[in-house]
Amino acid sequence: MQVKVLRDILSANERIAMKNRRLFDEKGVFAINLMSSPGAGKTSLILETIRKLKDRVKIAVIEGDIASSLDAEKISKENVTALQINTGGSCHLDANMINNALESMSLEGTDLLIIENVGNLICPAEFALGVHRKVMISSIPEGDDKPYKYPLMFSEADAVLINKIDLLPYVEFDIANFSRGVRALNPRAKIIEVSCKTGQGIDNWVSWLSSQMKT
């Protein structure tokens, strides 16, 4: 019975995700679902992306968190529309939360919608939101074994960013072992090394993102 309920929830979610996708496509909005562990750098990456792109791309952001509006406040300072969803305990965003959020934000003229999921390396990967690309961040201090221990998200991501590359001198992290783990699950994923602190690799990320928006 528990399994059946879960299946029903997931397929209801898929239907709403398709509705979201149609809405994005009608409005000409390219949407991404940004996922990672807590504190891997999702908000920092969004801030860097806004700074690089805002002169030529109109960006909106949906922030998903269990509690607080700390992240939406940080984004709003960049003069970008930011809507905070508090899941009130739920460990992931779902398509319906996004559908509700879309009712209270105008996407007119928006080119890029970045949805920052709840910090969690597991459950967010199970729930489609209707986006065009899934992007995940794994950060150096988390260790290079993450693809082996949390395979689902890595297997679904269109791009895997390795953030906090500036900490490489201070932390043991074998990039070859990490990349091997990603490749085994997902040969096509783009792997990009970045540091939101020093700016290293951010141009590579922004250029990949821009190329995807054109396809």
Added chain:
Amino acid sequence: MQVKVLRDILSANERIAMKNRRLFDEKGVFAINLMSSPGAGKTSLILETIRKLKDRVKIAVIEGDIASSLDAEKISKENVTALQINTGGSCHLDANMINNALESMSLEGTDLLIIENVGNLICPAEFALGVHRKVMISSIPEGDDKPYKYPLMFSEADAVLINKIDLLPYVEFDIANFSRGVRALNPRAKIIEVSCKTGQGIDNWVSWLSSQMKT
């Protein structure tokens, strides 16, 4: 209906957790549930704890992961009984998984059972396992806003360890802001700064743990 199912699952879990607790108490085993984000240092802390205590305390470990047996392999090298649970997708351990694991491991003579939960700052806090103490790790690179964004686990922990304190020179982290967030949720939690890499603070942790085992 989904809500009712969830309530049923949680109360069934509570009943099995109480069974586990009785079993621990009958065998004289002190059990802790160790929780954190992925890569915050749970396995490293267990290794340090084993090295400090193994001459006077008989330790056993249950490792919870979505996939792989990497962590149990690391622990086994210390000549400590380590049992790996693969949750096969589930984002947390539950009381029944522990109950099943206890059937296949002998706790005779064991003083301390450390249960390493799945790396996740959200769901593990919702499921009682029957332990005597809940311990969580938050690490410097995750940022000082975590108590504000993921309140449940912080509000339940008997001890909150701040790990990777050796990275403080390279990462922005305001210990006062972090501790204020923990204190607002949980005034009694013991906060201990540690580095599993340099060994800083490990004696404080081990002495807190030993004091709890005596009560």
